[in-house]
Amino acid sequence: MREPDVVSLMTREVVKVDGGTPFKEVVAILADGAFSAVPVVDTDGRPVGVVSEADLLPKEEYRGGTEPGPSVFARxxxxxxxxxxxxxxxxDVMTTPVITIGPDEPASAAARKLAVEGVRRLFVVDADGRLVGVLSRRxxxxxxxxxxxxxxxxxIRDVMQRTLWVKPTAVEVEVVDGVVTLRGTIERRSEADIARRLTQALPGVVDVHDHLSYSWDDTDTSHRIG
Structure with missing residues (x-):
């Protein structure tokens, strides 16, 4: 039950520019594309920076350039x-460093990295650091x-049968809008807990309503002699 990896979800065709690409050309690329940032790569295809729409706006913010520059104490x-x-x-305008990820990383790791770094996309690089794709929140x-x-x-196939060896008639599985409801009886409590956890971990599952019962609480150690 492997979760999807980055390479299976990423966009392979990445529009990119080099460091010498003129400002107006970068603007045109972003205006014409369905994306809000473009990577800047070196001569070996390794990303060295990112230019987003936010990186281009200061040109308008400081239009005319007559204001004095920020002091050494400025943020x-x-x-x-x-x-x-x-x-x-x-x-001149790119932001560094580039937040990257490997193509073999799991989707959950990519989601965590997006959240921790507070970015909208991760640039996917191979073992040599060369750009091979981009992975967005979308x-x-x-x-x-x-x-x-x-x-x-x-x-039914991967959780109930292949992992827990539960008979198909023992557990009813219902899925509505990604929300899973489990009903039925499993022999051991530990197995019922595993069924819920594995189901919740499946890519695409929104939530799990667990109505499973069990015949034997194998997690109860109160009756055991130490």
Whole structure:
């Protein structure tokens, strides 16, 4: 029951620029594309920065350039916006470092990294650091597009039969809008707990309503002699 990996969800065709790409050309690329940022790569195809719409806006924010520059005590982001406002190439306005991830990483690891870093996308690099794709928040949400019947079949086959060896008639599995309801009786409490956890962990499952009962509480150690 492997969860999807990055390579199975990422976008492989990535529009990219080099450091010398003119400011207006970067603007045109973002305006024409269905994305809000573009990676900047070196001559070996390794990402060295990212230019987003936010990186381009300081040019308008400081239009005219007549205001005095920020003081040495100004916040880092203020100094960066001032620098970007006077940039003429992708290298001048890009943000660093680039937040990357490997193609073999699981989707859950990618989701955590997006959350921790507070970014909208991860750039996927191979073992040599070369850009091979991009993974956005939207790409990760694709796992929830799995159909209810597909999820139901997966739970019965992979959780109940292959993992727990539960008879198909012992547990009823219902899936509605990604919400799974489990009903029936399993021999051991520990197995019922495993069934719930594994079902919850399946990509595409929104929630689990656990109505499973068990014949034997094998987690109760009160009757055992120490």
């Amino acid at each position: 880092r982001d203020t100094r960066q916006r001032w620098r970007q406002a006077h940039g003429t190439t992708a290298a 790409d990760l949400l694709k796992v929830f597009l799995r159909g209810d019947e597909e999820l139901r079949r997966t739970i």
